[in-house]
Amino acid sequence: MSVETSAPMGELALDPFAYVPGMASRINGLGGEGAPDGDYAFHTPYVVVAEGIAHFKVHFGSLKATTGTLNLRVHMLSAGEQHARLATAERIALNRLVAVNGFHQLRFEAFHGVIYALYGGIIGDTDAEASDLQVVLDRPADPNEMREVVAEARNTAFGGESLATPELVSLAPATLKTPVTQLATDLQLRGLDARQWFGGAHDRTTALTRWKSSYVVQAVRAYGFLRPGARGAGLDCEEEAIFEKLTAEGCDVDAIIPPEREALGGSGVSTRVAALDPLSPEVVNYDFLWTDGLCSRLGSAAAGVRFIEAAMAALRPGGLAVHVIDYDPSGETVGPFARGDIERICIILISRGHDVAEFRIDDRKLIVGPNGLSACGIVCRKAALIT
Known part of the structure; x- marks a missing residue:
């Protein structure tokens, strides 16, 4: 597994293809030379994130597409776990992404003792192509900042009743x-x-x-x-x-x-x-x-x-x-x-x-x-x- 540690301050640029080096992306022009596998578009390395609300920022250079949907997923992996869990996910039509100049950001909450990666996959057929891809984390962890009390990456054990309502x-x-x-x-x-x-x-x-x-x-x-x-x-x-x-x-x-x-x-x-x-x-x-x-x-x-x-x-x-x-x-x-x-x-x-x-x-x-x-x-x- 590729794990990337972060700089003490400022944003952190991630290699979008470091987790599966050499594999080509479903988005033409990106990734390595090998054949694409499944819906793979990109997968960043895992990184330590500062506790609280953070964002992965994605920017496709010279993006062109008329069909297909980009599925963005933030994966989280706690110490001792063998399999990643899903922190949050969003879908965006690729032609809509073209309309905003290839830029999108995904919001998530980071916890102590957990590392995070951003995965991008393609849903359906696509004719997407791009010249390059940049992925930036806005709040990398500061290794010098230690707290006695930290937020736990686990759901509450209480509250079975839903707040879901048909109207606001x-x-x-x-x-x-x-x-x-x-x-x-x-x-x-x-x-x-x-x-x-x-x-x-x-x-x-x-x-x-x-x-x-x-x-x-x-x-x-x-x-x-x-x-x-x-x-x-x-x-x-x-x-x-x-x-x-x-x-x-x-x-x-x-x-x-x-x-x-x-x-x-x-x-x-x-x-x-x-x-x-x-x-x-x-x-x-x-x-x-x-x-x-x-x-x-x-x-x-x-x-x-x-x-x-x-x-x-x-x-x-x-x-x-x-x-x-x-x-x-x-x-x-x-x-x-x-x-x-x-x-x-x-x-x-x-x-x-x-x-x-x-x-x-x-x-x-x-x-x-x-x-x-x-x-x-x-x-x-x-x-x-x-x-």
């Missing part, structure tokens, strides 16, 4: 039985589920606080994460009732707080001090996480959108994120989110390969606090590794 936006009424992306309404609190989680002593809390707590716990339960051994993180969350309910069900929960805030008291929850904006890279390997108002405290809806996307790095592949954000019904204020901001979050997450529960926009009988703001919950799952 829906007019269907939302409930707290199976939370989706939804606004806080009074009707939802009248159901059995809300009383089940936060009845009794918690009846004295405000309706909006009860809705937020019920939404978080119900989402964790409904999607299969409220189970003994599931590891969760509350990011700068002050509502102890949520921690108490999750730990009572056997979850292993951490309260992640910024350095300027005091730890929670009396809940028996372990507290970790870590930067949240940006999120510390040491906050990793959680099966689920949640926030309550954190995104709105970042100062703008744009900053909140960036945080929600970045927070996915704290989850194991397939992990669940539940965000409760301040919602402005008027859409006039700066910090809280309006409907357009929520739709943008959903589109960004989906474009990154994650799953987002449909946004039910029914706003009849919104629960509104003294400051004129309501709340919206967002449920999303990190893209799982392909097994």
